[in-house]
Amino acid sequence: MRANFIFSEVWIGLRRNLTMTIAVVVTVAVGMGLLGIGLMINSQVSSLTNVWMNKVELSVFLCGKNDAFPACKNKGAITADQKAKLKQTIESMPDVEKVDYEDQNRAYQNFKEGGNNNILLSVLKPEDLPESFRVKLKDPDKASAVEQSLKGQAGVSNIVNQRQILDTAFGFMEKLKYMALSIAILMVIAATLLIGNTVRLSAYNRRRETGIMRLVGASNVYIQLPFVMEGVIAGLIGGVFAAVLLIVTKVIIFDQIQMYMSAPLSWNTLAGVITLTMVVGVVICLLASFVTLRRYLRV
Amino acid sequence: MIHFDNVSKVYANQNRPALDHVSVDVDKGEFVFLVGPSGSGKSTFLRLVLKEERPNSGAIHVAGKDLAKLSNFKVPHLRRRIGCVFQDFRLLPKKNVYENVAFALEVIGKPRRFIRKVVPEVIELVGLEGKAHRMPEELSGGEQQRVAMARAFVNRPMILLADEPTGNIDPATSIGIMKVLDRINRTGTTVLMATHDAAIVDSMRKRVVELEDGKIVRDQSRGVYGQAY
Incomplete structure (x- = not known):
């Protein structure tokens, strides 16, 4: 396996489909960001519940x-x-x-x-x-x-x-959480479709190359990996933006309201949330690419 | 080397079979012309050898392997032992001659040192020495076909399939192409060439298998294209 061959193919693919790549990055970033915010609210609510109850x-x-x-x-x-x-x-x-x-x-x-x-x-x-x-x-x-x-x-x-006052406050936070999570789910669906479309375009753009690769006996992994990597890298970049979004949210929102709550959101929790959203983002991209390739890149 | 036993192939949505109970044996090192009018099943025959299509009935053995038992996972390894040349060359327009030939080795993971050694050799074999850094668009049709042959042969396949390789080339240049195919055949590679070109078939005096409506109507060693044409 020659890594530089794969990576040059990936780079070419991402550049050729620049607008689609940007769309994927933005959707993944927003989707994963909202998922992360939902998770952060969730951890806030449960730790606050413990403290306040x-x-x-x-x-x-x-x-x-x-x-x-x-x-x-x-x-x-x-x-x-x-x-x-x-x-x-x-x-x-x-x-x-x-x-x-x-x-x-x-x-x-x-x-x-x-x-x-x-x-x-x-x-x-x-x-x-x-x-x-x-x-x-x-x-x-x-x-x-x-x-x-x-x-x-x-x-x-x-x-x-x-208790009733707290229930109202917690109820509000719960509603926020479910709103963030449901938008996150919609964004994840959008991201999946976008990645599928990107990979399809990419496969079409490079049908000449992949046709020759098939003929000379390149293995499936070798043919498919550049496309899958394209999806994964776009997903990863989106994940990095989502992480930045989450850090900003923690600093400007959660840390500001923390003075009214005796359970600050710790950096550890945030790190956990970021890791989880990254993993979810990459896995989604991986699956979307694979499924699309099975349909559009006959090997 | 290539063994077809009672092979039939019917494409979906078509009544007439593309190949109808075809049995052929091609031995190692043979040079075989596959002739016949358009739609007689020549291309289907070649696609079956590559396992790009599956037969509806009958057994196919290529390079000692039963294709029906060959898992999809192992199809690429079969194709590494088969070189392919087409009428439309199928070169990568953004790569030069050397890169086009090297591509075939890169994508099957050959080490760079090996590629640097064998690619110039095979470029010389097809008669393109000194043109390694030309782009495909700077070459004539005949030269482009030579690049395609170099790419097909660079991995030293046991079998070379050529689907009307002279179809886009004038008769004078075709002779040069046939000389390269003959040179490749002399290294021990089995060559199977589908063609319409009567002059070439007549001049080469090799084995001729003629297909018509998916059936073999003639199989002749040292044959000619046929009186009907």
Whole structure:
């Protein structure tokens, strides 16, 4: 096997079909890039799920003096008696791990620290904020059950289930992921067809050479390898562009939103994703070339 | 060397067979003309020898191999022992004489040193010494056919198939082509030549196999083209 012969043939083929080669490179790059982004979102979602689900709390807000919540209307603020009874009820539940009481001053402090709403902060006084019990659960999946049984207890104005907020956020990310993956699948189909077409053009352009090669007894590998290599090299170049795309995406998107999430996307994960997309890209090109050759290059 | 035993070939969508129960034996070192009108089955015969087509019935042995039992994987190795020359030369227009001949060896993976040694020898054998670096378009038809013969012979095949090699060449130049074929035949290579050219067949006085409508109507050693033409 003479490598320089094969490579000069490959080079000639790629140059002759320059526009098709560019089309293949672009489709593979975009397709594999989206596949990679889908995988990255996936790994983000699962690591975030682990981190956040353990921190899920129920916030049980208590009635204030002039609370507008229907549960508190015309009943006035929660009494010390009700408060103690409620705390006992919550603590006695089997799914509850810990209960923290947050008074108005601490609520104000927390609000200030989380503080991004300066105008609101300037008119807000600690008395305006509700007291609450922060309920930490043994099993985050039981959150809605606990929420249901606490709803309607005397002195409870409102219950916020963080699980629901997280589910909305994760649901959004899941949707993004599936969108990226389905576009990736479409791009993969387009790439396969384009590669098939490129190889077919190439085989037609070089029918004279391949005809002579067949006659003088060149082996099938020798005849087909230049065409297959053409597809694979176009796929590889596309894969490199996809890798660049993924690195850029990590740096400008994932690293930017990382401050809101406590599970940064590691370079290791990215390396895994890039390797996988590269392998998928090359394998697709390889298969597409082989299938086309079987049809258009009789040996 | 080439053995056809009751071979028939019918192409798809055609009623009339291209070859109809043909039996022929060609021995090693023979020079055989395959004659007959267009459509008589000459080209089909040559394609069957190369295993480019498969017979519908009958057995073909080439160079001691039963083609029916030869796997597709081994067909290239069969073709390395058979050289081919065509009416339309089939040279690569972007390669010069030397490169065209060397191509046949490159693509079967021969080492470069070997190629550098044998290609000039065979270019000389076909009478093109000094023209190794000409491009095909700079050569006459006869010279181009010599390049094609050099390419067919450079790997020292056991059999040389020639499909109307003088079809595009004037009679005077054809004599030169036939001399090269004769020279190749004298090295021990079996030559099988399909042709329409009565003058050449008559002058060479070699074995003649005549086909008509896919049947062998004449097989004559030291024959002529035939009175009918």
